[in-house]
Amino acid sequence: MTTLNSAAPAALPGSTGSTGSTGNAGIAGIAGSTGTARLARLWRGRAEDAPWVRPAFLGLLVVTGVLYLWNLGASGYANSFYSAAVQAGGESWKAFFFGSLDAANAITVDKPPAALWPMALSVRLFGLGSWQILVPEVLMGVATVGVLYAAVRRRFGAGAGLIAGVVLALTPVAALMFRFNNPDALLALLMTVAVYGVLRALEDRPGAAKWLVGAGVAFGFAFLAKTLQAFLILPPLALVYAACAPGGIGRRIGRLGLAGLAMLVSAGWWVALVELWPASSRPYVGGSQNNSFLELTFGYNGLGRINGDETGSVGGGGSPGGGMGGGRWGETGIGRMFNDSVGGQISWLLPAALLLLVAGLVVTRRAPRTDTARSAFLAWGGSLLMTLAVFSFMAGIFHEYYTIALAPYVAALVGMGTSVLWEERTRFAASAALAVTAAVSAWWAWTLLGRTPDWLPWLRWAVLVAGAVATAGLLVAGRVDRRLGLAAAGLGLAAGLAGPFAYTLATVGTGHQGSIVTAGPAGGRGPGGFGGRMPGGFGGGMPEGGTAFPGGQNGQGGQNGQMPGGPGGQGQSRGQNQGQGRMPGGTPPQGMPQGGFQGSRGERPGFGGGGMGGLLNGANVGAEAEAALLKDAGSYTWVAATVGAQNAASYQLATEKPVMAIGGFNGSDPSPTLAQFKQYVAEGKIHYFIGSGGEDTGESDGRTGGRGGGTGGGTGGNSEISSWVAKTFEKATIGGATFYDLTKKA
Numbered sequence: 001m002t003t004l005n006s007a008a009p010a011a012l013p014g015s016t017g018s019t020g021s022t023g024n025a026g027i028a029g030i031a032g033s034t035g036t037a038r039l040a041r042l043w044r045g046r047a048e049d050a051p052w053v054r055p056a057f058l059g060l061l062v063v064t065g066v067l068y069l070w071n072l073g074a075s076g077y078a079n080s081f082y083s084a085a086v087q088a089g090g091e092s093w094k095a096f097f098f099g100s101l102d103a104a105n106a107i108t109v110d111k112p113p114a115a116l117w118p119m120a121l122s123v124r125l126f127g128l129g130s131w132q133i134l135v136p137e138v139l140m141g142v143a144t145v146g147v148l149y150a151a152v153r154r155r156f157g158a159g160a161g162l163i164a165g166v167v168l169a170l171t172p173v174a175a176l177m178f179r180f181n182n183p184d185a186l187l188a189l190l191m192t193v194a195v196y197g198v199l200r201a202l203e204d205r206p207g208a209a210k211w212l213v214g215a216g217v218a219f220g221f222a223f224l225a226k227t228l229q230a231f232l233i234l235p236p237l238a239l240v241y242a243a244c245a246p247g248g249i250g251r252r253i254g255r256l257g258l259a260g261l262a263m264l265v266s267a268g269w270w271v272a273l274v275e276l277w278p279a280s281s282r283p284y285v286g287g288s289q290n291n292s293f294l295e296l297t298f299g300y301n302g303l304g305r306i307n308g309d310e311t312g313s314v315g316g317g318g319s320p321g322g323g324m325g326g327g328r329w330g331e332t333g334i335g336r337m338f339n340d341s342v343g344g345q346i347s348w349l350l351p352a353a354l355l356l357l358v359a360g361l362v363v364t365r366r367a368p369r370t371d372t373a374r375s376a377f378l379a380w381g382g383s384l385l386m387t388l389a390v391f392s393f394m395a396g397i398f399h400e401y402y403t404i405a406l407a408p409y410v411a412a413l414v415g416m417g418t419s420v421l422w423e424e425r426t427r428f429a430a431s432a433a434l435a436v437t438a439a440v441s442a443w444w445a446w447t448l449l450g451r452t453p454d455w456l457p458w459l460r461w462a463v464l465v466a467g468a469v470a471t472a473g474l475l476v477a478g479r480v481d482r483r484l485g486l487a488a489a490g491l492g493l494a495a496g497l498a499g500p501f502a503y504t505l506a507t508v509g510t511g512h513q514g515s516i517v518t519a520g521p522a523g524g525r526g527p528g529g530f531g532g533r534m535p536g537g538f539g540g541g542m543p544e545g546g547t548a549f550p551g552g553q554n555g556q557g558g559q560n561g562q563m564p565g566g567p568g569g570q571g572q573s574r575g576q577n578q579g580q581g582r583m584p585g586g587t588p589p590q591g592m593p594q595g596g597f598q599g600s601r602g603e604r605p606g607f608g609g610g611g612m613g614g615l616l617n618g619a620n621v622g623a624e625a626e627a628a629l630l631k632d633a634g635s636y637t638w639v640a641a642t643v644g645a646q647n648a649a650s651y652q653l654a655t656e657k658p659v660m661a662i663g664g665f666n667g668s669d670p671s672p673t674l675a676q677f678k679q680y681v682a683e684g685k686i687h688y689f690i691g692s693g694g695e696d697t698g699e700s701d702g703r704t705g706g707r708g709g710g711t712g713g714g715t716g717g718n719s720e721i722s723s724w725v726a727k728t729f730e731k732a733t734i735g736g737a738t739f740y741d742l743t744k745k746a
Helices: 020-031 034-044 053-069 080-091 093-098 116-126 130-156 158-169 172-177 184-201 208-231 234-244 249-276 293-307 343-363 372-393 400-423 428-449 457-480 482-508 623-630 645-655 674-682 717-728
Strands: 638-643 659-662 686-690 729-734 737-745
Touching (some): 034 053, 053 130, 053 158, 080 093, 093 116, 116 130, 130 158, 130 184, 184 372, 184 400, 208 234, 208 249, 234 249, 234 372, 372 400, 428 482, 623 645, 623 686, 623 729, 623 737, 638 645, 645 659, 674 686, 686 717, 717 737
Antiparallel strands (some): 686 737, 729 737
């Protein structure tokens, strides 16, 4: 690319303008009251803005909210693992604080609890239901779009901000996770807030330092949402501030230190309380092997994700050391974000973002050290590249939905880069860069849509043709005629967004349940299908008839590694529809109410199938099993205990009574020990033990401590508990599952 003008970029056409003070005075006068005047001011926005700016921004937020709320109830309890913890937090403040899986505080989720808090407060206020759990996630999505718009618009104009907001809202993985109850929604919001705070702190204005402190607080609470992933973008942002902030180097380093202190306090208060709290009076830290949150942070949720050494996990990693290695969590390497299972989630405009990052840095290369436009490219671009590198080469647990972390960075770069190149469009290098970006985006969309050849086949060719026309128009018309250039740019943007928009519509039109979810149409997830590659190397789509997981039977319901149904067996769900639990190669599990506000207790969504030994999702709980658990429920601390958190969650969400998850999420945590479990039983605290198959012999598969299905660490304590229960207590089949009555000796 030839050298471009280094003048500071301005907004897209029409993004600024003045209506004069008379117009605003007239509005206020017509309003006739303070309240009405404020509403008029809210609608009109800043006096210096063009009349369309504020309405367009508000429209973006409203449309995003409506899009994400559409068909929301179809996902039911979504990930029942987190929904059970939300239910517990809505009942018990202690469970709320620790992030316990049950209100009796046996064990926590394998993450810190910040992401659970908004949902638990919603449940506490409005009762347990699908919408009460998922609406806070939707609001986080709308807020993220708003913050991103504000961050981009502040330096590059309203047009750039709107483009960034639209790109984010229409990213398929964003539409998935801002309608789901995993921690990633809050993480994405807080990371966007952190970048915005750093960008505000880079301005040479009074009070700028407080924005850096605010960014530190955002990082701290992001850590309390998903531990060390929150710190992925900390190094590039710190470097950008140290290099580009106004003032001397001493002042810059000092302010970074102050922000670091704010981060430490905002994250450390909770960590310190958990570590100092007597272990005997708090729940076991799920996901750890030594009941330590620090071990969980730096092990299973930390370095283990990078090198694949995750004690107690459900599978190992890829190929340590990088390269294009294959492993239980898919291929690692630079092409990972573009492969068959990940590409359709996030990569639609990723090539464009990378091209526009380079273009933006070229445009601003001669700007002063403190130039805020170049700093913005460095901040968003550094965040993108750092996260991209870690996701591409991490050898441990990796799921496609993690890539929501990339979505705000991609969207910002597309908005900003488009703006700076448009302002330079009269130069051939700039118009050529815009044309190349449009061409590459259309070609890549054509490629991604080609992976689902039977789904909207016309769209693939429409995108290619529109991209070609836009490319030609940007090369020629953009330099000589502003209106034709605008039309070509609009067509190019439409071509780039058509694919992700279609994938987003397919995403919001379908319910998603379980631990591993993906966006887009059925069959659009590549060879990995449901979550890409399954732990243990079980890649590939699953036939409609079902395929056995370790320890399971083909197509059968049950917990011992079998496909749909889980412990509930043939019992019917209390939801409006019975979950089908279909796996890769078919449509995602439906089994959830198709809309409607599940407002009252007693109107609860159903569950999809519980494959992979109950690891992937909860199971259907029949009315017979529910009635048995609710009988004399007030006499017990836990109405039941069962191996694995997803199975426990199924029964807990059906009854809204505490159910002990033996071994935590994977069934591999050493909690409780056999001695502890015997003591609970002797004290009459647990009514039933819900079996998983194989209890009569006490045989273990050698990987999960007696829990059929899956792989991972563990101490074998779960096998000992299962064996002891099977030999000691009466059993009965209730709702298709084996119940051991812990009050009746065999």
